[in-house]
Amino acid sequence: MNPAFALGIVLYLCVTALVASILAIRARDLVKAVAFSAMQSVAYAIIYALLLAPDILFVYVAVGVGIYPILMLYAISKTKRFEEVSEG
Amino acid sequence: MVSVAYVIYVASFITLACTAAVGVYGVLAKRNIIKKIIALTIVGDTANTFAILLGFRVSANVMPPVLPSLNPSKELLTRFAGAAVDPVPQALVITAIVINLAITAFLLFLAVRIYSLYGTLDYGKVIRVRRGELDGEG
Numbered sequence: 001m002n003p004a005f006a007l008g009i010v011l012y013l014c015v016t017a018l019v020a021s022i023l024a025i026r027a028r029d030l031v032k033a034v035a036f037s038a039m040q041s042v043a044y045a046i047i048y049a050l051l052l053a054p055d056i057l058f059v060y061v062a063v064g065v066g067i068y069p070i071l072m073l074y075a076i077s078k079t080k081r082f083e084e085v086s087e088g
Numbered sequence: 089m090v091s092v093a094y095v096i097y098v099a100s101f102i103t104l105a106c107t108a109a110v111g112v113y114g115v116l117a118k119r120n121i122i123k124k125i126i127a128l129t130i131v132g133d134t135a136n137t138f139a140i141l142l143g144f145r146v147s148a149n150v151m152p153p154v155l156p157s158l159n160p161s162k163e164l165l166t167r168f169a170g171a172a173v174d175p176v177p178q179a180l181v182i183t184a185i186v187i188n189l190a191i192t193a194f195l196l197f198l199a200v201r202i203y204s205l206y207g208t209l210d211y212g213k214v215i216r217v218r219r220g221e222l223d224g225e226g
Contacts, residue, residue: 003146004093010141011096014103017137021107021130025114030122037126040107044137051144052152053178056185063189068129075122075196079203083120084210 006050013050017043028083034072041065093146100141108134121199121209125192132188136181143174153178 017040024036041064048057111134114127144150153175155168203209206217 002093003148003150004091004096007093007096007100007146011100011103014100014107014137017134018103018107018110021110024126024130025110025118025123030120030126033123033126037129040130041133044133047137048140051140052150052173053140053181054152056140056178056182059182059185063185064133067189068192071193071196072122072126075200078200079122079209083118083123084208 010047010050013043013047016040017047030076030081030083031073034069034076037072038065038069041068091146097141097144097146101138104134104138104141108138119211121202121211121214122196124211125195125199128195129188129192132184136184136188139177139181139184143177145171145173147171 020036020040020043024033024040027033027036041060045057045061045064048054048060108131111127111131115124115131118124118127149171150173151168151171153172155164157164160168199209202214206214208214208217
């Protein structure tokens with residue numbers, strides 16, 4: 001494969017991860033923030049596949065898209081879903 | 089001579105640095121504790137991807153760090169050493185992912201305990217309840 005082509009897809013996925021991170025930080029709804037964080041994890045998993053690290057791809061898909069959101073949704077279900085607007 | 093692939097490679101590094109900066113901003117500036125933990129996972133994943141990208145080799149005939157045969161000949165080994173990506177960051181990152189997972193699980197447990205003790209996830213409110221300025225709800 002042409003290295004410029006593969007690295008171009010990597011750059012595109014890096015920008016996707018950046019946008020997803022900004023949306024995850026800005027979201028008031030914590031469930032939305034977890035979903036955007038999982039989207040960023042999917043982008044990073046495809047980056048690992050393109051950078052020829054298939055073993056990390058298998059671990060990271062299970063951890064980043066499976067276990068992180070499950071743990072966080074469990075914690076959110078035990079606490080509050082919406083971030084409160086604080087006055088300082 | 090600077091090729092197009094090398095420019096894209098450096099641009100990917102800069103984008104990852106921006107993502108790490110967004111994560112650090114989230115850890116420092118957000119008041120909700122679970123939001124802080126989400127930002128922390130973003131920082132950790134970005135650092136892992138940074139290491140993997142550092143071990144990549146920008147060339148046309150790049151191959152994964154796995155030997156294609158069990159009894160390699162000498163010329164196959166020479167070609168492999170000249171074309172395979174660096175396996176050391178990959179070995180380190182696969183450890184770091186699992187350690188990040190354990191740390192995140194522990195921090196989420198602490199967040200649930202803080203909520204049940206103080207009745208809020210807001211960092212500033214937890215401090216004020218501890219000082220006795222505010223009545224705890226829990």
